[in-house]
Amino acid sequence: MTLFAWPKKAAFERVVPKSKIYEYGAVGGALKERFVQQVEQITWAYKLAPETLNLPATKTVTEIQVFRVALKGAELDRGVLKAIDRAIPFPLIFELIQGTRIKVAAAYKQSSRSQKGEDDSSRWRIGNYFETCWLPEHTTRQPLPVALDMSSLYEQLLGPLVQNxxxxxxxxxxxxxxxxxxxxxxxxxxxxxxxxxxxxxxxxxxxxxxxxxxxxxxxxxxxxxxxxxxxxxxxxxxxxxxxxxxxxxxxxxxxxxxx
Structure with missing residues (x-):
């Protein structure tokens, strides 16, 4: 399974407080407990955008964010990923880190734009999650696939996960x-x-x-x-x-x- 080498220009590296996910991700008490038990740290690792990749945005995909989630153990409730997806108004690719292992996970995320205008896109449809098997964290990474725009890149990033x-x-x-x-x-x-x-x-x-x-x-x-x-x-x-x-x-x- 391919791990992609994210461009250095796209590095963002911002730690995201769990409290922000709770606030914007509609997180109830039981799910908060899973965050506490299962998640060590959430990092907004890369921002794949027109200005960092030299790829044009599209109406459906303006940016793609890569989130790194450090786990306390091998288990992660998929409700945790969905809460992060609800809190962040962009398509997400997750890298899950546990010890010296890594796996990639993502759901197909589509914006539900109103007919009033392209910028009115507060609602999102989030599908089922697809993931890789666990890999050594230092597995050789491959360059990003060639793409014409952000939508094409998103499809090519998700494609191997779906096929898997x-x-x-x-x-x-x-x-x-x-x-x-x-x-x-x-x-x-x-x-x-x-x-x-x-x-x-x-x-x-x-x-x-x-x-x-x-x-x-x-x-x-x-x-x-x-x-x-x-x-x-x-x-x-x-x-x-x-x-x-x-x-x-x-x-x-x-x-x-x-x-």
């Missing part, structure tokens, strides 16, 4: 099927490349649909394991076959998009 989410679902389903049968019906064929005709939104929808379908399969399996009556087990088995077939269909869609 699709691949992880495929791997999870493959492992689960391999445990049940020597002839697993899922294949693990990961690629970081996507055809130009498949938009970021379509890839996100597919990743979320695959994750939801895998969750449904696991729930049906759990019900099957608890059920003792034969006739009910037959019905649940039929439901399980249908759920697995839906996941196969989603994987076929993913593979077709990759051609």
């Amino acid at each position: 989410g699709i691949t992880r679902v495929k791997e999870q389903s493959s492992v689960a099927e391999a445990r049940e049968s020597p002839a697993a019906i899922y294949s693990v064929t990961a690629t970081s490349e996507q055809p130009a005709r498949v938009t970021l939104e379509q890839r996100i929808e597919l990743a979320e649909a695959m994750a939801a379908q895998l969750k449904e399969i696991e729930q049906v399996k759990a019900r099957l394991g608890r059920e003792k009556q034969f006739n009910k087990r037959v019905a649940i088995n039929a439901e399980l076959r249908g759920a697995k077939q839906k996941l196969i269909t989603l994987e076929e869609e993913r593979d077709q998009n990759g051609r």
Whole structure:
């Protein structure tokens, strides 16, 4: 998984008090406790903007911010990231630091602009979070991808995270099927490349649909394991076959998009 080398010109390095996130991120008591238990420090690390990257802003993406979150342990409630996203009115890329490890996380964040004007953009839609696996903190970083504008850069920064989410679902389903049968019906064929005709939104929808379908399969399996009556087990088995077939269909869609 790629770690990007953020330009030195874009360095911001401002520590963000948790109290500011509480104030602007709609943080309740239970979530505050998670901030206290799980987060050591929040740093606004880089400001990717037209003046720091020489890339033009667009109506949908004027700037991208990189936040570094130092963790007290390996766990982080995704509500913490969402609160930070709510508090900061720009798309965010998170670098999570725990000891000598790092992972990248982000959600697709879209502004809900009113029809009154381009600058009226106080509301945001925040999708599900995608993330990398843990990597050594000193992993070699790669240059930023070539982009024509800020929107294009944002899509290319999120693209590998979304693809990683699709691949992880495929791997999870493959492992689960391999445990049940020597002839697993899922294949693990990961690629970081996507055809130009498949938009970021379509890839996100597919990743979320695959994750939801895998969750449904696991729930049906759990019900099957608890059920003792034969006739009910037959019905649940039929439901399980249908759920697995839906996941196969989603994987076929993913593979077709990759051609």
